[in-house]
Amino acid sequence: MRRTLTGGLVTAMLALVACTGGAGGGEGDDPGPPSPTGMGTATATAPPGEGSPTAPTPTEEPAGSALVGVWTIDLQDKLRALLAPYGGVPAGLSCRGAENLLFGEDGAFLATLNGRCRFLDKSGSVQGEQAGEFRDQGDAFVLHHVVGRLSGEIQGIAVPLAAWDTTTRPVPYRVDGDELTITVAMPGGARVELVYRAA
Numbered sequence: 001m002r003r004t005l006t007g008g009l010v011t012a013m014l015a016l017v018a019c020t021g022g023a024g025g026g027e028g029d030d031p032g033p034p035s036p037t038g039m040g041t042a043t044a045t046a047p048p049g050e051g052s053p054t055a056p057t058p059t060e061e062p063a064g065s066a067l068v069g070v071w072t073i074d075l076q077d078k079l080r081a082l083l084a085p086y087g088g089v090p091a092g093l094s095c096r097g098a099e100n101l102l103f104g105e106d107g108a109f110l111a112t113l114n115g116r117c118r119f120l121d122k123s124g125s126v127q128g129e130q131a132g133e134f135r136d137q138g139d140a141f142v143l144h145h146v147v148g149r150l151s152g153e154i155q156g157i158a159v160p161l162a163a164w165d166t167t168t169r170p171v172p173y174r175v176d177g178d179e180l181t182i183t184v185a186m187p188g189g190a191r192v193e194l195v196y197r198a199a
Helices: 008-017 075-086
Strands: 069-074 093-103 108-119 122-136 140-154 157-159 171-176 179-185 191-198
Touching: 069 075, 075 093, 075 108, 075 191, 093 122, 108 140
Parallel strands: none
Antiparallel strands: 069 093, 069 191, 093 108, 108 122, 122 140, 140 157, 140 171, 171 179, 179 191
């Protein structure tokens, strides 16, 4: 039987990958618990080109979108930002690696995650790809048709990860030079800013 992480570590790992059931939302919105859609575990992930998700053909072109390009964030920085409203990163939990977001001129969206997380004396990989399409609304973006999975495991213990395919609301953003700041709505109504840098 597969064991599942509980308590603060589940919260930490749910926060690690991204929007929990939607980002942004209206004032006072509570997105509730993360949607199970797109969550899971992975003991192996196919390398790019071997079973990796492929973005569908976008239906609209984001002409002149400030999002176009590749943006990256360090996993520990992301974890620290997402867990700040809940007392910070639990002792003994650390992650190395990066998440990259690609916004294409043709409206294609690709998120990749590659790293390792350690909790006390256990460690495991966190990895995967999700692809879809995006529409830029000027101060927010909306994702559509996102497929694939971002997930991980620490020595046989399933680590559930929220993922971009659960994002159903517009995601507020701003671009300032080589920084992309995304506002993420968390369970309980907290909002955090994730700062990605141009790759």
